[in-house]
Amino acid sequence: MSFDVAFILSTLPAFLKAVGVTLQVGLIAIATSLVVAVINTAILVYRTPYLQRAVGLYVELARNTPLLIQLFFVYFALPSLGLKISGFAAAIITMTFLGGAYLTEVLRAGVEAVPAAQLESGRSIGLSEGQLLRHVILPQAGILSLPALFANFIFLLKETTVVSAVAVPEILYTTKSYIALYYKTYEMLAVLTLICVLLFLPLSLLLSRLERRLQHGQFGS
Amino acid sequence: MSALIEFKGFNKFFGEHQVLKDIDLQVRSGEVVVILGPSGCGKSTLLRCLNGLEVAHGGSLTLAGKELLSKATDWRQVRQQVGMVFQSYHLFGHMSVMENLLLGPLKVQKRERFEAQAQAEALLARVGLLDKRDAYPRQLSGGQQQRIAIVRSLCMNPQVMLFDEVTAALDPEMVKEVLQVIQGLARDGMTLLIVTHEMAFARAVADRIVFMEAGRILEQSAPESFFTNPQTARAQQFLEKFSFVESLPKTPHKELS
Numbered sequence: 001m002s003f004d005v006a007f008i009l010s011t012l013p014a015f016l017k018a019v020g021v022t023l024q025v026g027l028i029a030i031a032t033s034l035v036v037a038v039i040n041t042a043i044l045v046y047r048t049p050y051l052q053r054a055v056g057l058y059v060e061l062a063r064n065t066p067l068l069i070q071l072f073f074v075y076f077a078l079p080s081l082g083l084k085i086s087g088f089a090a091a092i093i094t095m096t097f098l099g100g101a102y103l104t105e106v107l108r109a110g111v112e113a114v115p116a117a118q119l120e121s122g123r124s125i126g127l128s129e130g131q132l133l134r135h136v137i138l139p140q141a142g143i144l145s146l147p148a149l150f151a152n153f154i155f156l157l158k159e160t161t162v163v164s165a166v167a168v169p170e171i172l173y174t175t176k177s178y179i180a181l182y183y184k185t186y187e188m189l190a191v192l193t194l195i196c197v198l199l200f201l202p203l204s205l206l207l208s209r210l211e212r213r214l215q216h217g218q219f220g221s
Numbered sequence: 222m223s224a225l226i227e228f229k230g231f232n233k234f235f236g237e238h239q240v241l242k243d244i245d246l247q248v249r250s251g252e253v254v255v256i257l258g259p260s261g262c263g264k265s266t267l268l269r270c271l272n273g274l275e276v277a278h279g280g281s282l283t284l285a286g287k288e289l290l291s292k293a294t295d296w297r298q299v300r301q302q303v304g305m306v307f308q309s310y311h312l313f314g315h316m317s318v319m320e321n322l323l324l325g326p327l328k329v330q331k332r333e334r335f336e337a338q339a340q341a342e343a344l345l346a347r348v349g350l351l352d353k354r355d356a357y358p359r360q361l362s363g364g365q366q367q368r369i370a371i372v373r374s375l376c377m378n379p380q381v382m383l384f385d386e387v388t389a390a391l392d393p394e395m396v397k398e399v400l401q402v403i404q405g406l407a408r409d410g411m412t413l414l415i416v417t418h419e420m421a422f423a424r425a426v427a428d429r430i431v432f433m434e435a436g437r438i439l440e441q442s443a444p445e446s447f448f449t450n451p452q453t454a455r456a457q458q459f460l461e462k463f464s465f466v467e468s469l470p471k472t473p474h475k476e477l478s
């Protein structure tokens with residue numbers, strides 16, 4: 001078996017772009033998932049009738065169905081209802097659907113870990129329930145759930161490879177395209193593996209350092 | 222002068238269990254009332270009802286003439302007038318000392334930062350902790366945290382302060398620094414309701430002792446007469462448990478030495 005290094009070099013610009021797309025999908029999805037999770041957590045904390053039920057149902061549904069099937073539903077089923085969307089939009093919507101559910105679980109666990117005494121202490125100086133959530137509960141829940149939150153960020157970034165199935169030109173899609181066109185299977189899989197290692201491992205290390213810094217800064221040593 | 226705080230026929234249940242029974246208690250402005258009684262008799266619950274952390278079930282409770290047990294009561298308003306300090310301080314762990322102190326004044330009372338901060342600094346200096354303004358609670362000793370917690374309540378300019386066993390979680394050498402702060406407030410003429418197991422302190426600081434048992438007030442009297450000549454057998458038994466009561470000085474010390 002010969003290993004075509006020249007071919008690999010010729011694909012690098014395309015892969016560089018693909019890494020950009022992966023990061024773009026991943027980071028946007030993380031941000032939108034966080035927004036969804038904060039809203040859901042507020043609904044759960046206030047035990048909002050009906051909405052609370054809906055959030056519970058959503059979390060179960062999103063976590064217990066395969067991402068690929070969610071993606072196909074958004075990309076192929078929604079257009080038949082008259083909603084035409086691009087592969088990129090479908091990717092973001094689906095990743096948010098999944099990520100929102102996971103991050104809701106993470107934040108909810110964080111909120112439950114905030115001692116009840118902190119809430120009483122906040123109420124006793126006259127904070128409203130909204131102020132309590134904003135200034136006491138969410139910051140503390142955020143810090144308490146940082147490790148789980150960051151683990152889920154990495155998880156979501158890795159899951160972006162699934163959106164290759166709807167022709168979003170991220171790293172896996174780019175790999176598969178080259179294999180289909182040129183049959184350079186080993187070379188392309190090697191590149192993909194290398195990219196995964198170079199991309200996710202440093203990110204993971206970076207996040208765990210950030211986590212220590214944040215926890216130190218927030219709580220003192 | 223009419224009472225600042227008045228409980229009348231006040232009742233409180235936890236489920237079937239009645240923890241406060243027909244409480245009648247008046248506290249005048251500037252008065253220091255110490256509540257004593259065995260564990261579980263309802264002292265904490267009484268204080269917590271006064272700032273809405275517990276819901277009452279009957280009778281009447283007024284603050285400055287206003288009925289608090291009505292549906293229209295704005296507890297956020299009441300809590301600004303009734304400061305509460307807890308046994309385990311409960312400072313906000315993710316905020317520096319100064320952020321802890323300013324949260325209420327800035328967010329609840331919408332005051333100007335420079336004015337609120339000046340007050341917070343003056344109060345910190347008064348309890349000897351101005352140099353800790355940028356520290357986080359975890360970096361402070363229990364006694365320091367408790368003094369900060371007292372300042373946090375004072376920053377709201379309350380009319381009344383409630384202290385629920387605020388030295389019970391402290392090492393003995395830190396008890397004094399906290400009690401001195403409370404004694405300073407008493408001397409300034411602030412209205413205080415204090416639950417404590419520090420008998421010497423109760424005797425020194427109280428204008429009146431309220432003795433409770435099993436959800437009822439059994440006895441209310443001046444500290445000297447309560448400690449030397451309790452009216453009820455239950456109070457006598459209670460005091461005997463604190464064996465060091467005998468060794469207390471015969472005249473009240475107004476200063477903690």
Ligand SMILES: Nc1ncnc2c1ncn2[C@@H]1O[C@H](COP(=O)(O)OP(=O)(O)OP(=O)(O)O)[C@@H](O)[C@H]1O
Pocket residue numbers: 235240258259260261262263264265266267
């Ligand atoms: N949240 C609650 N739910 C049910 N029962 C409670 C609750 N809080 C207190 N109680 C009960 O109410 C009674 C009075 O409790 P409270 O905490 O007021 O007593 P206390 O006099 O402060 O006791 P201690 O000296 O131990 O602090 C006790 O019998 C206690 O078990």
Ligand SMILES: [Mg+2]
Pocket residue numbers: 264265266385386
């Ligand atoms: Mg108690």
